Amino acid sequence: MHYEKLDDFPKDFLWGAASAAYQTEGAYDEDGKGPSIWDNYAHQAGNTFKNTTGDVAIDHYHHLEEDVALMGKLGLKAYRFSVSWSRVIPDGDGKVNSAGLAFYRRLIRLLHQNGVEPVLTIYHWDLPQALQDKFGGWESRRMVAAFHHYCEVLFKAFGDDIKYWVTVNEQNVFTSFGYRWAHHPPKVTDIKRMYAANHIVNLANADAINLFHQLVPNGLIGPSFGYGPTYPLTGDPADVLAAKNADEFNNAWWLDVYCRGHYPTFLLKQLQRMEIAPDITAADKLLLASAKPDFLGVNYYHGGTFKANRIDKPDEESSKDFSSTDPYLMQPQMEQAQSPEIPMFNAVENPYLPKTEWGWEVDPVGFRVALREIYEKYELPLFVTENGLGAADQVEDGQIHDSYRIDYLTDHLRTMKAAITDGVDLIGYCAWSFSDILSWLNGYRKRYGFVYIDRDDDGEHTLARIPKDSFYWYQHVIATNGQEIQAK
Ligand code: BG6
16 A cells, blocks of 8 residues: 555654663662572573673663663654562561662653653563562462552552553563573463463553552553564465464454453364363453553564465475574474464465564564554553664764664654554654663574664673664654654
8 A cells, every 4th residue: 555645743753762670770689689590591591692681780770860862862752671570578478678669760750851751661581589489479369469559559659750551562472481481580381371371460550550540640551562464375264364363363362352341252262172171261351351540552573474274285394493593483392282373374484575684584574564463452542662673783983884783773763653544653763772771582692773782792891871873863753743764
C-alpha cells in the first residue's frame, strides 16, 4: 500500500529511548540492594557470553546526572527504564530499602528537569533472588501477592510523578527462556512448567493493573510484548494455516489474555490435549477478565516465517535442529508433548530478509504489519517500547559512524509513519536503547545505543559516554517531530 504523502506524527508524540535496570545500573550490591536472579545467574561461570555480568554494567547508577543530561541534549521526550525490584525491596516482599527508592526518585526528578517523560517498567526480568529461594519464583502463586506489594510501593511512591507504566517486559521471552530453553534463570527445560509459571505472571499482571487503576487513576499502564508477525512461506494453504497456528502460539497466547481477558480457544485446547496447559481456576478466570490495560507496549525486532507442520508434510528440512538464540527458529527435536510446535507449524528462514550480524532478520515492513495487526485485533493505543539494531560498533578517531543503525531506524520510522497513516493509534516510540548496555546473553559487544560506552567484555575501561552519529540524527528527527527522518 503506497501513499503520496504520509500523515504527520501526532504533536505530543513521545520520541523516546529505552533501557532496563540490570543492563545499565551496575552497583549490584550497593546501598542495600539485594541480589536478583540475574546477579546470581551471571556469577555462575558458563551462563553468559564470556561470563559477562551486570555488576558494573555501564555504571548508570553512578553516572545518573551525566546520562540524563545527555538525554536532555538528545531532546528525548520519553525515557523508558525499569526498576530493580531487589534494589527497592531487597528480600522481594518485605521491607522497603529507602536508598533504593531514592535512586529512582532522583532519576525521575532529573528526567522531568530535562523535559523527558519517565516511562517506568516494573519488571524487566531481574526477580529478587530471595523470591526464587523462598517461593520458587514465578512457579508459585505466592508471587501474585509479592508483586502486588512491590507494585503498591511503586504506585504510592511515584504515581503522582509518572503517567506511563509498563507492568512486565516481554513475558513471552522471559518465561520461555527461563523455563523452556534454559537460557535465562532459573534455567529450567520443562514446557509444562513454563506454561504454569507464565499463568502466574498473567495473574500478577492482571492484579497489578487493577491495583494501578485504584491507586493511580490518572496514569496509563500496560505490558510490553515482544511481537513478531508470522508469515507463511508460500501461498500453499497448509503454510497459511501453519502461520496462523504460529501466530496463536507466539502472539495470541499472551495478547489475548492481556487484552481480552482469556486464553485463546484453539491453543488452550491443544495444550490441554498435550497435558501441558496451566491449571486455571474459576477465580483466575475472573481476575484475568477483570483487568484491562490502557495501552499495549510493543517491542519489535522481527517476525517469523512458517510452513506446514512436519507431521502432515515431512521433508528433509524438518529433521534439522534449528536451535539458536532466535526464539522463532528454536525447534529442537523433542517429544511432541515437549514441543507443541511439531503438529502445528515449522519455523523456517525467510528468503527475502537480510540479517544483522547476530542473525536477526531485518524487516521494517513487518513493523507496519505488526502495528496494524495488533491495533486492529485489540483496539488499544500502542506504544512502541523497543526497536533497534544491535551491532559491533567501532570507534574511529573518537567517533562512531553508525550509518547502518541510522539506516535501520530510518526504515523503521518510515514504516511506523505509514502505520500511523493507515490509522494506528500510536503514543510513542522508544528506540532500544539510549546508550550501549549489557546484552543479557551477548555481553557488551552487541551495542544498541545512540551513546557509545567505553567498556567491553574484558573490562570497564573509562566508561566514557560518546554520542554516535545516530545520536545527532535522532536529535534532528525529534526536533522536527519526525518530519525529517532521512539521514542528513
Ligand atoms: C528485548 C529485551 O528482548 O531485546 C531487552 O527486552 C534486550 O532487554 C533486547 O536487550 C535486545 O536483545 P539482545 O539479546 O540483542 O540484547
